[in-house]
Amino acid sequence: MLILGIETSCDETSVAVVEDGLCIRSNLVSTQEKLHLKFGGVVPEIACRAHLESLLPILDEALKGAGVTLKDLDAIAVTNTPGLIGALLIGVTAAKALAWALRLPLIAINHLHAHIFASKLEYGHAPEFPCLSLVVSGGHTSLFLSNKETQHQLLGATLDDAAGEAFDKVAKLLGLGYPGGPAIDNIAREGSPAAILFPRSYLEPGSLDFSFSGLKTAVLYHYQELVGARRAVPLTPVPLTRKELADLAASFQEAVVDVLVEKTLLALRKHPVKGVALGGGVASNSRLRQKLARALEERHIQPYFPSPKLCTDNAAIVAGLAYYKYLERDMASLEVEAVA
Ligand SMILES: Nc1ncnc2c1ncn2[C@@H]1O[C@H](COP(=O)(O)OP(=O)(O)OP(=O)(O)O)[C@@H](O)[C@H]1O
Numbered sequence: 587m588l589i590l591g592i593e594t595s596c597d598e599t600s601v602a603v604v605e606d607g608l609c610i611r612s613n614l615v616s617t618q619e620k621l622h623l624k625f626g627g628v629v630p631e632i633a634c635r636a637h638l639e640s641l642l643p644i645l646d647e648a649l650k651g652a653g654v655t656l657k658d659l660d661a662i663a664v665t666n667t668p669g670l671i672g673a674l675l676i677g678v679t680a681a682k683a684l685a686w687a688l689r690l691p692l693i694a695i696n697h698l699h700a701h702i703f704a705s706k707l708e709y710g711h712a713p714e715f716p717c718l719s720l721v722v723s724g725g726h727t728s729l730f731l732s733n734k735e736t737q738h739q740l741l742g743a744t745l746d747d748a749a750g751e752a753f754d755k756v757a758k759l760l761g762l763g764y765p766g767g768p769a770i771d772n773i774a775r776e777g778s779p780a781a782i783l784f785p786r787s788y789l790e791p792g793s794l795d796f797s798f799s800g801l802k803t804a805v806l807y808h809y810q811e812l813v814g815a816r817r818a819v820p821l822t823p824v825p826l827t828r829k830e831l832a833d834l835a836a837s838f839q840e841a842v843v844d845v846l847v848e849k850t851l852l853a854l855r856k857h858p859v860k861g862v863a864l865g866g867g868v869a870s871n872s873r874l875r876q877k878l879a880r881a882l883e884e885r886h887i888q889p890y891f892p893s894p895k896l897c898t899d900n901a902a903i904v905a906g907l908a909y910y911k912y913l914e915r916d917m918a919s920l921e922v923e924a925v926a
């Protein structure tokens with residue numbers, strides 16, 4: 587069974603062909619990083635226009651790469667929520683048009699559930715259900731209790747900034763470029779995670795929610811103090827040294843990672859399952875992988891950490907998950923909407 591997947595929820599245009607849910611025949615991703623670089627974040631209107639330009643050429647390439655034509659497809663899958671509304675609309679409209687023209691079933695996919703599916707796509711047989719799923723991305727930080735590929739119960743989520751958003755904003759403040767996550771991950775290797783003790787927000791006892799806005803502000807104040815303290819001429823900022831930048835990045839990253847690990851362990855105490863699946867762009871973070879893997883190993887819990895290319899936005903996770911929705915006959919009508 588061949589499913590074509592389309593993903594346009596944020597700033598990656600992606601089309602994939604996946605066979606029987608697990609075999610990736612093609613997975614093309616066109617990233618818009620360069621377009622958003624000078625703004626230090628995704629500009630919705632630019633993202634949506636870029637999807638419009640690249641979607642059809644990528645669709646052609648994905649079909650060629652998979653060695654199939656439109657006639658060989660069995661279903662069309664598309665991310666319809668959550669995401670930037672203009673960006674989602676491009677993918678949803680294209681998917682509806684294809685499904686209608688080819689008389690194929692249309693399957694609507696929740697982007698966060700697709701991020702969780704990355705583990706299944708990576709490991710094939712896994713994860714063993716029920717499991718915990720931690721989605722850490724540019725727009726979300728959410729913990730789920732997953733009962734099967736298509737069923738995820740939300741246990742907690744961020745009350746303000748997502749982890750990835752905090753990475754991007756701190757990187758912008760430090761002049762490290764966009765996207766900030768990989769930049770901070772890289773420079774943090776040269777710094778000390780214990781250099782600055784930034785606050786860890788755990789919220790009220792027992793809460794599985796997250797909050798990263800206070801941490802972001804703490805980094806800003808620390809940065810301003812460092813820069814301000816050595817101004818020879820008022821209002822003339824003196825750039826930080828590479829060592830100072832590395833220490834700041836490593837200490838910030840450590841605070842984010844500590845909260846993510848602690849909350850996952852708390853969720854495990856409440857829901858004693860055998861495995862934890864990671865998904866979303868921040869799941870590529872080397873320190874998170876290292877600390878979470880160590881904590882899980884000590885507790886004999888199986889970590890499911892997909893490779894970075896499956897963690898960030900891509901359409902293979904969309905087409906793969908769609909197969910399991912297809913088996914449950916959970917199709918969408920042509921009236922299905924994009925939901926921001
Ligand atoms: N190594 C890394 N360390 C930390 N963060 C990272 C790393 N690599 C990528 N990121 C972050 O991941 C985010 C992008 O992930 P993803 O593509 O899943 O998010 P999104 O699709 O924009 O948001 P959502 O999935 O919530 O809609 C960015 O914020 C980026 O900085």
Ligand SMILES: [Mg+2]
Pocket residue numbers: 596697701723724866867898899
């Ligand atoms: Mg995403």
